[in-house]
Structures are given as C-alpha cells and as structure tokens.
Amino acid sequence: MNSMNDTGVVAGPASGQTSHTHRLRGLAVTGFLATLAAMVATTLAAALAQAVGVDFEVPDGGETIPLPGFAVVTGFFSVVGIVIAVALLRWSARPVERFVWTAVSLTAISLVPPLLSGANTATTIALLGLHLVPAAVMIPTLARSLRIRTGGHTGSSAVST
Incomplete structure (x- = not known):
C-alpha cells in the first residue's frame, strides 16, 4: 500500500527568529546605505575644503591626506x-x-587626534568638521x-515623539 502521510511541510525557523533576523538585516542594510551617503558627504566636504585652500597636510611625515582616504x-x-548598533539591537534592552x-561619546573622542596632530589651523578645523559630517x-x-526595529520603544519610561 502507498500511504500519503507526509504533509509536505518543512519545519523552518521559529517565527520570532525570522522576525529577529529581518530586524538585524534591515538595520544592516539601512546602515550600509547611510555609510555610502556618509562617505560621499565627507569626501565632498573634504574636496570643498581643499578647493578653498585647506592643504590637509599632517606634520607627522609631512604627507597630505588624499581625498580617497577620507x-x-x-x-x-x-x-x-x-x-555596534546591530550588537545593541541584539543584546541590549535599550538599544537606541x-x-x-x-x-x-566615540565621536567626541574622535575629535582629539586632529587637535593633537600639529596641523595648521585650517586643516585642524576642517578635520574636526569632517569628523562631524x-x-x-x-x-x-x-x-x-x-527605534523602528524596537517598535519605537527605547526601554525607558520616557514618551517618545
């Protein structure tokens, strides 16, 4: 006899795991698109600074920072x-x-090296700005x-608008 007991359903990942994977993947995709935008914006800002006379010469070795370096x-x-964002989404109760x-905090720390570089004032100011872009x-x-991937909840009692 031929019996057709197989339903053809294949067990897959639990619904929660799929949702969690989509949240992480969505964050990563958004992050990589933002990375491309940040790279373009920073390089354009550096080119503009260079066009108005900033030389981007750092005294250590006397080399000039090239535009692709930015x-x-x-x-x-x-x-x-x-x-960091993906890790916090995965493991923090308050990722935002x-x-x-x-x-x-890391951005503030990143402002220290330009101040200590010994570069001229124009280069130092431009580098500080290029960290903020x-x-x-x-x-x-x-x-x-x-915030979107946590359902708008930050984990605190504050009301988010």
Whole structure:
C-alpha cells in the first residue's frame, strides 16, 4: 500500500527568529546605505575644503591626506558603528539610548587626534568638521532605524515623539 502521510511541510525557523533576523538585516542594510551617503558627504566636504585652500597636510611625515582616504576612513568607522548598533539591537534592552550615548561619546573622542596632530589651523578645523559630517549622517539614521526595529520603544519610561 502507498500511504500519503507526509504533509509536505518543512519545519523552518521559529517565527520570532525570522522576525529577529529581518530586524538585524534591515538595520544592516539601512546602515550600509547611510555609510555610502556618509562617505560621499565627507569626501565632498573634504574636496570643498581643499578647493578653498585647506592643504590637509599632517606634520607627522609631512604627507597630505588624499581625498580617497577620507572615504575609506569614513567607511571603516561607519561600519564599526553599524556593528555596534546591530550588537545593541541584539543584546541590549535599550538599544537606541545605548547606541546614541556610545556613538556621541566615540565621536567626541574622535575629535582629539586632529587637535593633537600639529596641523595648521585650517586643516585642524576642517578635520574636526569632517569628523562631524559622517556622525551627522550615521547617528540619526542608525538611531531612527533602531527605534523602528524596537517598535519605537527605547526601554525607558520616557514618551517618545
């Protein structure tokens, strides 16, 4: 006899796991798009600064920072920010608050090297501004994406608008 007891249904990941995977993937995709935007914005801002006479020469070795260098460094540290956001979404009860606090703190720390570089005033000011450009793109974008993926809840008792 031929029996047809097989329903053809294949067990897949639990619904919660699928939802969680989609949340992480959505955050990563949003983060990578923001990274591209931050890289373009920072490189354009550096090109504009260069066009008005900023030389981007750093006294250590007397080398000039090339425009593609701004894109590479922005891309690298933006990806670090994405990794932090993903980790907080995965393991923190309050990922939005923790991310913003961490990202703002790291941005503040990133302002120290230009101040200590010994570069001329124009280069120092431009470098400080160029640290703030990607932060202005990445921090709000990732915070908003985290807020969406946590259902608007920050984990605190504060009402979010």
